[in-house]
Amino acid sequence: MSLARFAVGRLVSGAIFALVVASLTLLLARLVPGDPSSEEQLRRSPEEIAALRAELGLDQPFLVQYARWLGGLARLDLGRSSLYRRPVTDLVGERAANTALLALAALLVATAIGLPLGRLAGSTHGLASRLARAASLAVLSVPPLLSALLLVFIAARTGWLPAGGITSGGLTGAAWFVDLLRHLPVPVLALALPLAATLERLQARAMADTIGRPFVAASRARGLAVDAAVRVHAWPVSLAPVLGSYGVLVGALFSGSFVVEIVTAWPGLGRLLFDALSARDVWLVAGCGALGAVSLAAGTTLADIAHAAIDPRVLEGRSE
Amino acid sequence: MRRALLLVAVLVAVAVAGPLLAPYGPVTRFDDHLHAPPMPLRVDGRGLYTVPLRLVDRLEQTFAEDPGQRAGLPWTTPAATPVLLLGADRLGRDVFSRTLHGARASLGLALVATAGTLLLGALLGSWAGLAGGVVERLVLKAGDVLMVLPVLYVVVALRAALPLVLPLPAIVAALAAIFVLLGWPRIARGVWVIVRAEARQEHVLAATALGASRWRVMTRHLLPACQGYLAVQAALLVPMFVLAEATLSYLGLGFPDGVPSWGTALSDAATISAMTRAPWTLAPAVAMFLVVLVTNVLLEPARERHLSGAARSG
Numbered sequence: 001m002s003l004a005r006f007a008v009g010r011l012v013s014g015a016i017f018a019l020v021v022a023s024l025t026l027l028l029a030r031l032v033p034g035d036p037s038s039e040e041q042l043r044r045s046p047e048e049i050a051a052l053r054a055e056l057g058l059d060q061p062f063l064v065q066y067a068r069w070l071g072g073l074a075r076l077d078l079g080r081s082s083l084y085r086r087p088v089t090d091l092v093g094e095r096a097a098n099t100a101l102l103a104l105a106a107l108l109v110a111t112a113i114g115l116p117l118g119r120l121a122g123s124t125h126g127l128a129s130r131l132a133r134a135a136s137l138a139v140l141s142v143p144p145l146l147s148a149l150l151l152v153f154i155a156a157r158t159g160w161l162p163a164g165g166i167t168s169g170g171l172t173g174a175a176w177f178v179d180l181l182r183h184l185p186v187p188v189l190a191l192a193l194p195l196a197a198t199l200e201r202l203q204a205r206a207m208a209d210t211i212g213r214p215f216v217a218a219s220r221a222r223g224l225a226v227d228a229a230v231r232v233h234a235w236p237v238s239l240a241p242v243l244g245s246y247g248v249l250v251g252a253l254f255s256g257s258f259v260v261e262i263v264t265a266w267p268g269l270g271r272l273l274f275d276a277l278s279a280r281d282v283w284l285v286a287g288c289g290a291l292g293a294v295s296l297a298a299g300t301t302l303a304d305i306a307h308a309a310i311d312p313r314v315l316e317g318r319s320e
Numbered sequence: 321m322r323r324a325l326l327l328v329a330v331l332v333a334v335a336v337a338g339p340l341l342a343p344y345g346p347v348t349r350f351d352d353h354l355h356a357p358p359m360p361l362r363v364d365g366r367g368l369y370t371v372p373l374r375l376v377d378r379l380e381q382t383f384a385e386d387p388g389q390r391a392g393l394p395w396t397t398p399a400a401t402p403v404l405l406l407g408a409d410r411l412g413r414d415v416f417s418r419t420l421h422g423a424r425a426s427l428g429l430a431l432v433a434t435a436g437t438l439l440l441g442a443l444l445g446s447w448a449g450l451a452g453g454v455v456e457r458l459v460l461k462a463g464d465v466l467m468v469l470p471v472l473y474v475v476v477a478l479r480a481a482l483p484l485v486l487p488l489p490a491i492v493a494a495l496a497a498i499f500v501l502l503g504w505p506r507i508a509r510g511v512w513v514i515v516r517a518e519a520r521q522e523h524v525l526a527a528t529a530l531g532a533s534r535w536r537v538m539t540r541h542l543l544p545a546c547q548g549y550l551a552v553q554a555a556l557l558v559p560m561f562v563l564a565e566a567t568l569s570y571l572g573l574g575f576p577d578g579v580p581s582w583g584t585a586l587s588d589a590a591t592i593s594a595m596t597r598a599p600w601t602l603a604p605a606v607a608m609f610l611v612v613l614v615t616n617v618l619l620e621p622a623r624e625r626h627l628s629g630a631a632r633s634g
Binding site for chain 2: 020021025028031137138141142143145146149153157163164248252256262270274278285289292300
């Protein structure tokens with residue numbers, strides 16, 4: 001199979017996945033007992049309630065709602081949020097950008113910490129290697145919920161960094177940017193540390209496996225020093241299985257960012273979905289689901305295609 | 321495998337015995353000890369003792385030790401002078417007792433969900449491995465889709481789709497069902513790999529040739545081969561579900577406030593003001609950390625295989 005065919009195949013199944021998940025979210029949102037008009041029951045007359053439901057399109061049968069929603073999706077119009085009284089598309093776009101910022105920063109930090117430490121732990125047997133291993137075992141035991149709480153606690157106790165939110169508000173230009181940077185470390189580290197530990201373990205194992213393979217011994221036999229054999233031969237090969245796991249990590253990244261957003265009051269997609277669910281804001285829930293599904297499909301698809309480009313064995317379906 | 325079984329047994333024991341060991345009830349309030357700090361255990365020639373705290377300022381919630389006063393351990397001291405080993409929360413409830421009581425709800429739910437996940441995963445996995453064809457493809461594909469989904473989003477969305485206020489048994493059942501729904505694919509895939517390999521072994525072929533039914537082949541020859549794998553997975557699933565409960569309760573979607581669990585205690589403690597005022601109320605977070613850490617350290621080799629996606633382990 002060529003890379004192009006593989007990529008097209010993955011894109012198509014990614015698109016189907018996104019559509020199915022988005023549709024299920026809408027179904028779920030309609031199964032939730034109550035809708036945005038429920039809260040108004042006590043305050044308004046039955047006629048007003050009926051008008052409100054008609055305005056939101058909730059008086060139609062589910063299939064009609066679904067068809068309209070799919071039609072809207074094609075025009076990037078996901079309806080109006082009853083909670084925020086704004087078009088869902090704008091709202092979801094803004095929040096998804098915040099989540100993307102958080103997730104990408106965390107992924108970068110986790111990669112920058114995890115891979116070098118994993119290489120160290122997998123290729124040496126000294127004190128540093130043991131420390132890296134012990135540290136990642138400890139960090140692996142602190143999931144995002146606890147790491148977020150811990151970091152918020154430290155930030156609040158010491159006052160070094162703002163404990164929550166994305167900006168302080170009322171700032172523009174360079175001051176706004178610096179303020180944003182000051183808000184980043186707490187949520188990004190909360191999300192990145194468990195991920196870095198996971199990557200460290202994966203990389204250490206891949207490294208140890210690779211060093212045991214004959215071609216590394218062969219390069220040593222040709223007279224290469226241990227360092228050079230590891231750096232030039234083992235390291236690039238050991239990267240392939242680790243990169244292959246990034247596709248699975250995208251899901252973990254999303255899950256983690258959900259908790260971190262709630263704990264640190266980061267205005268991202270997870271928080272928006274939670275608020276929308278609490279407020280029974282049907283179209284906002286569906287919109288969050290749709291965008292979440294699209295980003296998830298995009299993330300895993302990209303990771304899979306990148307993996308196939310690096311490791312051609314994937315194309316023949318015989319990667320480990 | 322032996323370590324994994326031992327670990328699960330210990331967790332069951334903690335869930336059963338935790339509340340029995342607690343010196344005070346989960347909702348017993350000590351009105352003179354709101355936000356009282358922990359009273360550390362001390363040792364002298366006469367054995368272990370603690371020094372009771374006296375309220376100094378009710379508004380500021382400051383406490384002072386009574387010099388010369390001496391109390392024993394909480395189990396032996398009359399309730400008039402409470403001995404709060406891990407301090408008290410904002411309502412004056414003993415954090416130590418509440419953490420022990422919470423173990424039952426948190427670990428109990430996790431254990432029930434783990435049992436369900438293993439059962440469903442083993443059934444579907446071995447069925448897929450034996451039947452092959454459409455069943456196999458369907459089970460694996462469904463599992464793949466479920467495994468890619470971000471677990472928490474799905475848990476929160478599913479829980480939100482159910483009525484918020486439910487009787488306690490219904491909540492336990494609903495939460496366990498949600499956890500099982502999201503947990504089975506990984507188990508099913510692992511069991512499928514083992515069953516597929518095992519089904520080609522001579523003893524299985526012989527049993528089939530002798531006319532054993534598919535059910536007998538499965539229960540007598542294939543599932544026993546998965547024992548080690550399932551034991552390790554059980555030990556890995558429990559802490560995962562403990563954390564899931566904590567997260568849901570933290571969001572107000574898990575156990576209701578009245579039920580002492582590590583999650584509800586955490587959601588109480590996890591506001592910035594509460595954390596800076598009384599960090600000892602985070603004891604349930606430490607309990608969770610310990611459960612996960614012990615699992616990780618004991619089962620590190622198995623966990624690595626689990627992370628790298630390979631299934632077979634023992």
